[in-house]
Amino acid sequence: MATAARDEAFPLAGPRSLDPLLERIGDARYVAIGEASHGTADFYRWRADLTRRLIEEKGFSFVAVEGDWPDCHVLHQSVTGAPGAPDDPAAVLDAFERWPRWMWANTEVVRFARWLREHNLALPEERRVGFHGLDVYSLWESLHAVLDHVRAHDPEHEERALAAYRCFEPYAEDPQSYALSTSLVPEGCRDEVAALLAQARAHAERERAAAVGGSPTEFAAWQNAETVAGAERYYRAMVGGGPESWNVRDAHMADTLDRLMDRQGPGARAVIWEHNTHIGDARATDMADAGMVNVGQLLRERHGADGVVLVGLGTYQGTVVAADDWGLPPRAMAMPPARAGTVERLLHEALGGRSALFAWNGDGSVDGNGAASWRRAPLDHRAIGVVYRPDTERWGNYVPTVLGDRYDAFLYLDRTRALDPLHRYEHGRGEEDTFPSGQ
Template sequence: MKTLFRSLVTATLLAAPALTASAQAPSSAAPATAADTARILLNPTLINAVNTQSFEQFRETVRPLVARMAGKKVVALGEGTHGTAEFYKLRFWLTRILMEEHGFTQVALENTYGGALRVDAALHQRPAPALKPLMQKHLLSIWQNQETAEMLTWMQAYNRQHRRQQVSLTGIDAMFGSDDALLVQEGLSKQNPALRPHIEQLLKSTAFQDAMWLQMNSSSFKFDRKAWLSNGLAGYDAAEQLLKALPTARLPRATRETLDLTLQNSRMVFDYPYQVKFHKRESSRDSLFAAMTQLLVRQPGSKVVVWSHDAHLSRQSMDPTDNNGGGTGAFLERMFPGQYFVLATSTAYGTFAATPQAFVSPVSPMAAYPLPAPKAGSWEISLAQVSSPAFFFNTHQLGPQDAQRPQRLVGQTPTSTEQYGNYQLSKAYDALLFLRTTTAATPL
């Protein structure tokens, strides 16, 4: 089994190079061959120029792309960095089109389910509460920006105008679990008194683990493996017992369904110690992402738009030896054969928002950093030569140019700009949206 520290940081997407083996790029990526580094000149017929000046102009130029997404059950919209303003804005516009025109009702972030649910409540209330404090308390800092707030504000307005067809924010991650536990307490505390010890244990275990994740950003942090295992196993068991009791609880149907999702997610929060203890292996964060997505669309007719990093949503892992190396898309393709569509987003130059903290949390500070030029032989360096500054293309039409070559996969830290995964694009994504120059997302 890999080192325990690495098994802990499997929970961190693309952590800083100094901290985890999965992030020691470019050395962790497979070495590029001579064929991989040859400059690609894309066939002009593959290029679909995109107008990003306004929503209306954007909608007209992406109609062929949306047509391929419209009939799917799960549409995944990736991000090549965790802090690019244009990636947030254009994914919002795509999500809006899918919701307004094609029956999608959920957008799922790389965020714990309970935290997203707290923010979602504000999208349905009248009068509408202020979003900023809720976002800062319940969402990871990668979502705490003006661009995400713009989408949530639109969702508030949409819900005021469409009472029968509401749209919702949700989450597929399982990191900071206190929001899950508090929702369970609110929903079940007045039920069978025998459930209260399990609720109290769940609250205790999530508080312990959340505090540990926050402390991991401190140089003085000392990991207590025994306490981590004991706490996590107790939390997992508490969530399990409450899930078993849920069918007999006297609750409205909608409340029961929400609590079921909350408890499923809460159990995932403790999957890391559970897998270490009982299966002697690391937990797969990507399989948990997929499992949570599957739960979100288990009702007939349900459709979801997923927002996460390109590396996660890809059908291929950037590092097959790392259980946080990506490949959520492979799990989703098996769960929904022919019903999964993934769009990657990528850029070459400009700025991006990042945090110096290796473990991203709701309190991680975000600031703008320069985006270095892509390395020679990468997809980005070739795509930047296309005359159009913004365009998309169907990866399955690349033909002989679809060679395996480096794709930049920037995480949440400033140093993660040197991180690459080797991809044959058609095996990783259905389409790619490229913007030559981009800017950092604007923190709230």
């Protein structure tokens, strides 16, 4: 297997060495780029380098990330030069509140966002590249945004928005409190949210009928209403445990991406930034046995005919930013060498400690090595969340994976370093992922 891996490797030494991957991407409309941890600077940098080339050379329309819609919408306004938006995207990222802030409030994202704004300001408004959040967590932030929008633009329906707000108000913006309440009162705020969402959709459709693509303001309000609905389903599912809350979250992210693509029109092309556990096809891992689906699987199922390229990233050894427990401050931790029997150990030994790019055939076929190819063998593949305990490496932090089925390409980085957060402290616990934790 080591020989086969070595034979398939392209040297990785700067943005131009991504040429084989750009060729593999071709005319694909969806490129999802992963990461094996949320706290590795090299993952963010290579992801940004690839995204820059996709924007500059292939005309990709927007970047969609594993982040909150409201926070990312402010960043979107900054990088697209919207009137009244902050001139420096760093100011927006510095104001991100949800734990773990270092996922987006870090020097690598600042560097990319500043480049994107500079790139956009040289273009006409209709061609500027957006930055959007796909995630489901911002129930209260999105609810406030919908209420503010209705009061300003649709005041005759303010009571419907207020009904949803009043229903959630007793839980004092504590998602766990709301989730637990639904075990006693199963209907929770479902009816109020459904009414709010129906109104937001109807208003957005009226605006869309009146203008090509509709109003950006109305679309943002509609998406905030969709997020309220998705978050309500997510927190309700948390009570039951198991895979359902994960599935609700990833389906919401895939649905949000569909809405963004639909709004952009037939020529739209999307770059997606998420953890490997979201963008690598779940069917090529043990996630499928647990009843889980993810964004990568849904992209292939829904949009395979439009071209979907899933790009995983991995590392053998280095340092990583993470927390010792949920809600605690981030710190740089030593990440030990990958254990035996893993993708990362195989590649480290096959390549002699060098980094490499792998990009295989679009039909998933294997060249020359048949079923014995290294990327057809089930191997453990490193996955580190926002909470990390290096002493659990002997049995945890890996996902059983058939790499050639999970991804269409893979960037292997032998040694990596920790991310540089904008903040050295954290406040608040945020919304804890329960299945699995922190990815």
